[in-house]
Amino acid sequence: MMKTMPLLLTLSLLATAPAHAINAKYREQLERSGCTQVSELQGCDIHKSKAENAKAGFVTDATPAATQAAPAHGKASYQQQLERSGCTQASELQGCDISKSKAENAKAGFTTTSTAPAASTGSPYAGEWIATFPQTGATVAKIRIDAKDQVWVNGKKVKAKKSDGGLMFRDGMVSYFIQGDRRLQNQDYWTDTDAGSKGPINAQ
Incomplete structure (x- = not known):
């Protein structure tokens, strides 16, 4: 010693x-x-x-x-x-780029600009969405929601229900949640109950 x-x-x-x-x-x-x-x-x-x-x-x-x-x-x-x-201090820490325009950040899902057209259809969920891995940005799933809140995950129609102020749906072991109040930032996410992983969903 x-x-x-x-x-x-x-x-x-x-x-x-x-x-x-x-x-x-x-x-x-x-x-x-x-x-x-x-x-x-x-x-x-x-x-x-x-x-x-x-x-x-x-x-x-x-x-x-x-x-x-x-x-x-x-x-x-x-x-x-x-x-x-169109960023906030909180969303900048989550990836919102202050050197880009509101439109560019909206496309990346960090501002409410991109969801305004969807709201005019009567549904805050309508549009194209993409679920990604937070570490790599790799695509987990591509999501499409129509004006009647019908949902397709990777081209396959799945059942959806409104709960906890948002739209919830599942595909296999992965569940998805999209916030109904589009003023709230970064509230859309997916969870894999089998792998124990979670990541963001962004509007396209």
């Missing part, structure tokens, strides 16, 4: 050494880019120059003193990006 103590101490010192190097490099990137840790979370790119980030609205001045005001300015720009993209 006594012989292994020096070895363990050496290994622990080696393991902590890279963290200081990474922190120093990160600090240099912040200084060079004009970003702060806060503004980086809002979109400031530490791999770009101060001038580039200033042009994007994250840095108001190239001087160090002005970097204190950068987060507030960046936040305003970030808010504009949210409004333009």
Whole structure:
């Protein structure tokens, strides 16, 4: 036991050494880019120059003193990006892209824009949907729902019922749920009871 103590101490010192190097490099990137840790979370790119980030609205001045005001300015720009993209802070974390338009994000299922035409048919569920694996984005199933809430999964008609404020249906061991209130974001999902897996359903 006594012989292994020096070895363990050496290994622990080696393991902590890279963290200081990474922190120093990160600090240099912040200084060079004009970003702060806060503004980086809002979109400031530490791999770009101060001038580039200033042009994007994250840095108001190239001087160090002005970097204190950068987060507030960046936040305003970030808010504009949210409004333009149709994202929210929550949906951005789930994949909504603030650099894209509302229409593009609606197509990916992150805004209610794409569901507005469906609502005009009298059914909030009508349209084309796709269920995917959250880790890979691979397709689990393609879903079609008509104006009478009739459902087809991968071309096969399945029974559907309204429950818990949404439309529920099943194909084999996989059950699907689509939220009826289209103002609610990211409430559409599938569950495989056999595999114990779950993932999102997005409007097409």
